[in-house]
Amino acid sequence: MKSIFALIVFACFCSTLRADEYDAARLFSQLKDFEGEWRITEPSRDTIVTFEVIASGSAVVERWTMSPTRTSMTVYALDGDDLIVTHYCPQENAPRLKLVRTDSNGIHRFSFLDGLNLQDKEGSHQHAFWMQVKSSSQFVRGETYIKNGSEYVATEDLKDPQTFVRVAAKK
Numbered sequence: 001m002k003s004i005f006a007l008i009v010f011a012c013f014c015s016t017l018r019a020d021e022y023d024a025a026r027l028f029s030q031l032k033d034f035e036g037e038w039r040i041t042e043p044s045r046d047t048i049v050t051f052e053v054i055a056s057g058s059a060v061v062e063r064w065t066m067s068p069t070r071t072s073m074t075v076y077a078l079d080g081d082d083l084i085v086t087h088y089c090p091q092e093n094a095p096r097l098k099l100v101r102t103d104s105n106g107i108h109r110f111s112f113l114d115g116l117n118l119q120d121k122e123g124s125h126q127h128a129f130w131m132q133v134k135s136s137s138q139f140v141r142g143e144t145y146i147k148n149g150s151e152y153v154a155t156e157d158l159k160d161p162q163t164f165v166r167v168a169a170k171k
Helices: 002-033 154-158
Strands: 036-040 048-054 059-067 070-079 082-088 094-102 107-116 124-135 138-147 162-169
Touching: 002 059, 002 070, 002 082, 002 094, 082 107, 094 124
Parallel strands: none
Antiparallel strands: 036 048, 036 162, 048 059, 059 070, 070 082, 082 094, 094 107, 107 124, 124 138, 138 162
């Protein structure tokens, strides 16, 4: 009886691992379908996000334009079963994050791996973000920035979510 129970637990554990792997590939495929222009729904902000699939479909570039002089770029790419993100920030750093889980509400959570130009203790960087795909024309996203070298507090992740709607698909 114990061996049957152990086998069931092991099978559940393995199916969970496959589900996580599937989520990375599925989310990457959804991001490819985002190709085109999106806009934040907050009337006080004029943020435009453009998604573009490049490199024979192996990378998705997300360009943020917050003003004519303030832009950023995030590149999504699969590394085996992992979805890795590199965020090129106007703060002149480039943190890398990894999709770590997708919860039961369909919220995809990314967490910090490492990064470039994080030596300045007075600077900050994107340490985590989450996104939830609501439909083919809407997604919600939240970001957590922390001071370089400081401790990350996971409860900060759900603050200030932003909703984006599709303005135009790729032409």
